[in-house]
Amino acid sequence: MARKKPIVSNKSATKQERKPEEKRASNAERSAYFARREAAKVLRSALQGDARRRAVGTIKSLVYSPSVRNKKATFALVCQTLKHLSVIKDVLEESNVLTAKWKKQNELMYIIIYDIFFGQEASLTGDAEKYLTLKKDALQLAMSRILKRKGVKTVKDLVALDKSDLQKPRYVRVNTLKIDTELAIEELRKQYTVQKDDMVPNLLILPPGADLHNHPLVINRSVFLQGKASSMAAVALGPKPGWEVIDACSAPGNKTLHLAALLNGKGKIIACELNKERFMRLKDNVKLAGATNVKAVHGDFLNLDPNDPSNSKVRAILLDPSCSGSGTAFDRLDHLLPSHSADYKDHVDIKRLRNLAGFQKKVLEHAFSFPAVERIVYSTCSIHQIENEDVVQSVLHLASSHGFHLETSFPQWPRRGLPTFDGSQHLLRTDVVEDKEGFFIALFARKGVHQPGDYAREAVSNHVCRKHEIRKPLNVFVAKMLKVWMLPQHAHRRKRKIYSM
Structure with missing residues (x-):
């Protein structure tokens, strides 16, 4: 007996017919x-x-x-x-x-x-x-x-198309701890035209709009996306290989790692960051960048004791504290936000700027108290006088009492500080319109600062080379004792000879 075919209702047939016609999202x-x-x-x-x-x-x-x-x-x-x-x-x-x-x-x-x-x-x-x-x-x-x-x-x-249409070159700083500059140029030229900056070593210039966020060299921290003005701060500090340096407000670490490269991986950098999340980001960047001479510290720079023996050899301090960020509004795209529109372009939060300036002054004053420091750079990405020239002017008397004076950084740079006090010509400014970034740098320097042990080494050297020309601060007997202390172990047999000199 033949089976009857199942009866399909019109309702089911309609449903089955419609299903293939339903449009699926691509x-x-x-x-x-x-x-x-x-x-x-x-x-x-x-x-x-x-x-x-x-x-x-x-x-x-x-x-x-x-x-x-x-x-x-x-x-x-x-x-x-x-x-x-x-x-x-x-x-x-x-x-x-x-x-x-x-x-x-x-x-x-x-x-x-x-x-x-x-x-x-x-x-x-x-x-x-x-x-x-x-x-x-x-x-x-x-x-x-x-x-x-x-x-x-x-x-x-x-x-209204305003500053958002300005074309700013893409600056790339080569991390010489991981890659040679010429090799980085060779890799980047596979996609872009590349030029070397004529002022900051290992800084490259790429065309505006070059998107490198996913580039392998950026991901593995062989190069950093860092503006020219920002890159000038570490160069202005000018630390020498072997120095101990403090980066007082370091996260995310671009300037810290620039300092590490300038030191050729030698010496020591103490990188302070108070915010926990930013500190973790700093640690990751330090590890990826191969900066073995950086010690990341989760803490406040203001809590570092200048009289602690562990800080007695610090020769340079970079201070780039929290600021209004008004000079980097273009990079941060702040000009697109409602508060930066034409209706609010003249709005400045004076109370906030004063609070920031108070903190900036405090960290700068603290930096002066480190006994062996020879160079201090104070920098901001602000265009406001209250955070820049006014802060510097307010600490000049204290700086002088510690033996510091303002020194000109990048003398060839045309834009200097606002003429608000005598000596402002030593300060450096970049312009938001001309340079597409507003930045400020003040360099404090002092001479004649000796590290612990320097006098001992000098005394021994002078005694060996010029027996009768020991420096005045040390008498002859102390100089001879220091010589014994500094000599290697196998030379102890010669003590009697030294005392008889």
């Missing part, structure tokens, strides 16, 4: 979907920090944190949305399309509206995207009213 659409969510999180952190004037991190540091997977797409979305943010906000306010539910996700709405008007509208998948796509007519109508009201014809006329 890889590009899924990638764009997740990039928008990641960008929204970064944008929220940046805008909240900007509103409180207490940023949790720069836009770049937020994007390049380990939690962000699609860094390139996320970075582009955040930057472009911020550039168009004033227009986007005007459209949302004019159209009034957001319900209470979607207003809680403002940052995601900003990102999606950017894509609707300026970006990848074709890849708009997701509930939030579908909601705004349905409201597209209302958004377009709102945009038309705004254009008419402001007397312009296109959206481009609404977008």
Whole structure:
């Protein structure tokens, strides 16, 4: 007996027929979907920090944190949305399309509206995207009213392109502890044109926009993405191989590792960092960079005792303390944030600057108290006089009492300190417009400082070479005793001969 074929209902058939027709998101659409969510999180952190004037991190540091997977797409979305943010906000306010539910996700709405008007509208998948796509007519109508009201014809006329369009070269500092400069140039030239900087050794210049964040040489710390002005600080300090040096405020460690390279891996660098998270990042960078002469210290520089024997041989100190960061706004993309817009460009938080200056003065005064220090560099990435010339001027009397004077660093550099006091011509400034970075360097130096043991070695040397020309601070008997102490063990047989001299 033949089996009857199963009866398929019209309902089931319809369901089966529709299933293959359902559109599945492509890889590009899924990638764009997740990039928008990641960008929204970064944008929220940046805008909240900007509103409180207490940023949790720069836009770049937020994007390049380990939690962000699609860094390139996320970075582009955040930057472009911020550039168009004033227009986007005007459209949302004019159209009034957001319900209470979607207003809680403002940052995601900003990102999606950017894509609707300026970006990848074709890849708009997701509930939030579908909601705004349905409201597209209302958004377009709102945009038309705004254009008419402001007397312009296109959206481009609404977008003010300011410093974000300035082209800044990409500077790369070669870590000579790991790689030869010529070899680094050879590797980088496979992708970019490369030039050597004419002022800072081992600093290379690449074209603007060169994206090296994922380059193998950057990942393994063979090269560092470090601006020219920032690289000038360690060179200005000028430590000699074998010296002991303190980097007082060191994380993430770019200047620390520059000092390590200048010392040729010799001597010792004490790198202080108080913040635990930044300290861990410092330790990782030191390890990857191969800087075996760096001792990372999780602690406050102000707690280092200048009279402790372990600090008695420190010859140089680099001070790059917390500052307003106003000189690196371009690098940090701060100019894209609302507080840096035209309406707020003259806003300066004087109270914050004074607090910063108070701390900066305190660490500089502490540096003067180390007995064997010969050179101190005080640097900031600030454009404000209150953090720069005013801090230096306030400590000049104390510096002089310890034997320090201002010395000119990079004499060939054209831009010097503001003429607020006699001696400001020794200070160095870089300009935000001319140099694409605002930076400040003050170099304090003193001569005639001797390390423990120096007098002993000099006395012995003088006694051996010129028996009757012992330095005045030491009498002849003490000089002879020091000679015995400094001689190797096998020379003890000659003690009697030495005493009879």
